[in-house]
Amino acid sequence: MSQASGKSAGKSFLGRFGIHIAVFFFVAVWTIPTLGILVSSLRDKDQIIASGWWNSFAGSVQTENGRLPPASAQQEKDGKFVIEGNLFEQPGGREISAFGTRAVAPTEFPAGAVAELKDGVTLRVNADGGFVLASPVAFEGDRGQRVYYAATTPPRFTTENYQSVLFSEGIGRSFINSLTVTIPATVIPIMIAAFAAYALAWMRFPGRALIIAVIIGLLVVPLQMALIPLLQLYNGVGAFFGVPSKTYLGIWLAHTGFGLPFAIYLLRSYMAGLPRELMESARIDGASDFEIFIKIVLPLSFPVLASFAIFQFLWVWNDLLVAMVFLGSSADQLVLTGRLNALLGSRGGDWEILTTSAFVTIIVPLIVFFSLQRYFVRGLLAGSVKGG
Amino acid sequence: MADLTLRNVKKAYGNLYTLHGIDLDIQSGEFIVFVGPSGCGKSTLLRTIAGLEEITSGELKIAGEVVNDVPPSKRGIAMVFQSYALYPHMTVYDNMAFSMRIARESKAEIDKRVRNAAEILQLTKMLDRLPKAMSGGQRQRVAIGRAIVRNPKVFLFDEPLSNLDAALRVATRIEIAKLKESMPNTTMIYVTHDQVEAMTLADRIVVLKEGRIEQVGSPMELYKHPGNLFVAQFIGSPAMNILPATLSKPGMPTEVDVFGRKIAVPVSTSGASAGSTISFGVRPEDLSLAGGDNVLFEGAIDYIEQLGEVQLVYVDIGRPNEPIVAKLPGNASVQRGSTIRLSADAGDLHIFDDNGLSFARPREEAKAA
Numbered sequence: 210m211s212q213a214s215g216k217s218a219g220k221s222f223l224g225r226f227g228i229h230i231a232v233f234f235f236v237a238v239w240t241i242p243t244l245g246i247l248v249s250s251l252r253d254k255d256q257i258i259a260s261g262w263w264n265s266f267a268g269s270v271q272t273e274n275g276r277l278p279p280a281s282a283q284q285e286k287d288g289k290f291v292i293e294g295n296l297f298e299q300p301g302g303r304e305i306s307a308f309g310t311r312a313v314a315p316t317e318f319p320a321g322a323v324a325e326l327k328d329g330v331t332l333r334v335n336a337d338g339g340f341v342l343a344s345p346v347a348f349e350g351d352r353g354q355r356v357y358y359a360a361t362t363p364p365r366f367t368t369e370n371y372q373s374v375l376f377s378e379g380i381g382r383s384f385i386n387s388l389t390v391t392i393p394a395t396v397i398p399i400m401i402a403a404f405a406a407y408a409l410a411w412m413r414f415p416g417r418a419l420i421i422a423v424i425i426g427l428l429v430v431p432l433q434m435a436l437i438p439l440l441q442l443y444n445g446v447g448a449f450f451g452v453p454s455k456t457y458l459g460i461w462l463a464h465t466g467f468g469l470p471f472a473i474y475l476l477r478s479y480m481a482g483l484p485r486e487l488m489e490s491a492r493i494d495g496a497s498d499f500e501i502f503i504k505i506v507l508p509l510s511f512p513v514l515a516s517f518a519i520f521q522f523l524w525v526w527n528d529l530l531v532a533m534v535f536l537g538s539s540a541d542q543l544v545l546t547g548r549l550n551a552l553l554g555s556r557g558g559d560w561e562i563l564t565t566s567a568f569v570t571i572i573v574p575l576i577v578f579f580s581l582q583r584y585f586v587r588g589l590l591a592g593s594v595k596g597g
Numbered sequence: 598m599a600d601l602t603l604r605n606v607k608k609a610y611g612n613l614y615t616l617h618g619i620d621l622d623i624q625s626g627e628f629i630v631f632v633g634p635s636g637c638g639k640s641t642l643l644r645t646i647a648g649l650e651e652i653t654s655g656e657l658k659i660a661g662e663v664v665n666d667v668p669p670s671k672r673g674i675a676m677v678f679q680s681y682a683l684y685p686h687m688t689v690y691d692n693m694a695f696s697m698r699i700a701r702e703s704k705a706e707i708d709k710r711v712r713n714a715a716e717i718l719q720l721t722k723m724l725d726r727l728p729k730a731m732s733g734g735q736r737q738r739v740a741i742g743r744a745i746v747r748n749p750k751v752f753l754f755d756e757p758l759s760n761l762d763a764a765l766r767v768a769t770r771i772e773i774a775k776l777k778e779s780m781p782n783t784t785m786i787y788v789t790h791d792q793v794e795a796m797t798l799a800d801r802i803v804v805l806k807e808g809r810i811e812q813v814g815s816p817m818e819l820y821k822h823p824g825n826l827f828v829a830q831f832i833g834s835p836a837m838n839i840l841p842a843t844l845s846k847p848g849m850p851t852e853v854d855v856f857g858r859k860i861a862v863p864v865s866t867s868g869a870s871a872g873s874t875i876s877f878g879v880r881p882e883d884l885s886l887a888g889g890d891n892v893l894f895e896g897a898i899d900y901i902e903q904l905g906e907v908q909l910v911y912v913d914i915g916r917p918n919e920p921i922v923a924k925l926p927g928n929a930s931v932q933r934g935s936t937i938r939l940s941a942d943a944g945d946l947h948i949f950d951d952n953g954l955s956f957a958r959p960r961e962e963a964k965a966a
Contacts, residue, residue: 484680484682486678486679486681487682487684489647489676489682490678490682490684490743491684491695492649492668492669492670493648493649493670493674493696494670494695494699494743495670495699495700496670496695496699500699504695505684505686508686509685509686
């Protein structure tokens with residue numbers, strides 16, 4: 210951190226200003242949609258339709274209608290027949306900005322104005338919902354006067370969306386399915402790759418360079434190319450052992466296979482950069498390769514293990530393709546991305562469902578990233594060698 | 598007990614030999630220093646002894662046992678690396694206990710030996726610290742402590758002081774010397790390119806050049822009787838003045854012709870032919886201002902480096918751009934540009950034949966016999 214600021218301090222004011230603007234821009238581009246999804250997912254579903262999330266704290270204006278009490282509620286006052294009351298059951302919470310009596314012009318009169326209706330009837334609706342309907346002749350009939358009004362509603366935040374999404378839309382189940390896929394699909398490749406990376410970095414054996422070359426070559430093989438042959442192979446082997454074709458084990462193995470080249474490559478580069486003297490010192494101290502790996506290399510490689518874990522976790526969590534091929538679409542196997550995809554089709558207009566589901570989906574990657582991100586920056590090597 | 602014997606040890610990377618047949622006998626309890634310029638193979642030789650590099654051919658014995666194929670941990674050695682190579686994620690205590698834990702020693706034994714080593718090296722208060730919270734000198738002491746707890750027959754040091762600053766280097770050098778005194782039966786092999794460390798620490802110095810041993814001997818032997826031109830110039834600072842000369846009269850004493858000046862050198866050159874080209878050498882510190890007419894060199898002072906205690910005087914004796922250097926007392930009154938006359942004791946003069954080998958002095962001949 211101090212290094213970075215030291216560097217930028219050497220640059221011109223304009224350069225620093227440019228950097229700050231760029232940083233601010235990227236932060237804004239990344240944060241604002243996330244914030245929008247979070248805010249929307251917490252709003253009342255009627256308010257989502259009425260206004261955008263950036264207006265959510267201002268309250269929304271909704272046009273509603275109501276009917277005034279029938280003629281039986283009239284009273285005679287000063288020679289006029291008057292019906293008084295309040296449009297709201299609980300006055301004070303909401304505010305009327307305008308009203309009208311015709312559906313074509315629901316906000317014809319501002320609140321507090323006196324509207325002249327036909328036959329000398331006047332109607333006044335105050336901002337607090339109180340109304341006075343006055344007429345020179347007595348009211349008749351069982352149906353009261355219809356009134357339209359635009360009422361501002363105070364913002365309403367709720368966790369109802371989360372309840373409905375998690376428990377009745379199947380997102381909760383899919384969340385667990387996604388975790389079931391992701392956690393083993395992250396841990397298994399790390400365990401395999403760490404051993405492989407140590408061997409390829411520090412053990413001498415014939416063909417080592419060739420194996421490294423092959424692994425780096427595998428980095429560029431597109432996943433789509435290998436997907437279907439891999440499924441056929443898996444099904445063939447599975448049939449031989451009597452294992453069904455779509456299982457969690459299958460997708461773990463698939464993700465492990467697709468993640469391994471990158472994992473080995475990343476871990477090997479890091480481990481090869483550890484000081485040679487450490488290994489030699491441990492060897493003189495009597496440690497075997499296995500002990501060197503477990504007691505020295507593995508603890509020192511924690512930052513790179515963490516950063517690979519982030520990569521692999523995010524990639525598996527966000528994966529839709531491999532999951533669709535290797536897992537079924539029944540409720541106990543459908544992962545979050547698949548469920549989101551299905552919801553887009555069936556509940557495409559229900560923003561409260563979609564935003565909430567989206568936020569449930571990104572919450573785990575956010576937690577993973579923020580809890581492990583310091584390992585991207587921090588080096589554990591300080592103090593082992595001079596200047597380290 | 599822990600004699601070390603190397604017989605024709607060679608080390609090759611592919612076809613490239615870095616050690617060309619090293620023969621060396623090291624007695625138990627000796628402090629041996631390998632010294633030489635960079636790339637001379639001194640570190641390779643040390644790593645070969647440690648077992649970190651395989652021996653291409655030849656034989657290495659520790660305590661009478663051939664250890665060519667014995668893994669490092671079974672050779673009874675401990676090594677201190679230039680970069681300390683401390684395990685950065687372990688405390689000082691764990692660093693020192695590591696080897697014993699690998700060997701599955703009892704907890705009480707580990708604790709006893711770690712505390713003992715910490716006591717010797719004054720690390721007792723720092724046992725819980727991580728290496729990154731320590732200074733360079735402290736880390737170096739931990740590295741030495743890690744070697745001590747293994748109770749090795751042979752200590753190997755690979756340029757252990759070169760990462761320390763000048764003041765700390767002197768202090769640690771003295772500590773290592775004291776450490777050696779406290780463990781008289783332990784053999785120590787120490788690699789350095791710093792001749793001050795070599796001179797101050799060694800019982801015997803091994804001078805290496807391009808994968809070959811140039812000379813083995815005690816520090817004073819190397820200083821007084823360098824076996825060849827390379828050793829003569831490598832040991833001593835500033836380096837010995839070497840001048841081309843002709844052998845005008847072989848025999849004992851020898852008469853040589855240096856820039857037209859006939860000089861008698863009390864070294865036997867019987868067998869050499871008169872008129873052959875030789876090299877004549879004299880150390881800067883052996884030169885002094887000539888009082889009488891016994892003058893070795895005469896010339897104008899080209900440049901003076903005043904160091905306080907001494908001053909290095911560069912004297913132009915007629916060879917362009919190759920002045921000779923004299924180390925004169927700091928208070929000697931000399932002036933740049935003035936002519937100076939220098940003389941030296943006949944016993945401090947060296948002559949080398951056209952292969953760069955030293956003509957043996959009488960004393961040495963007696964020793965060799």
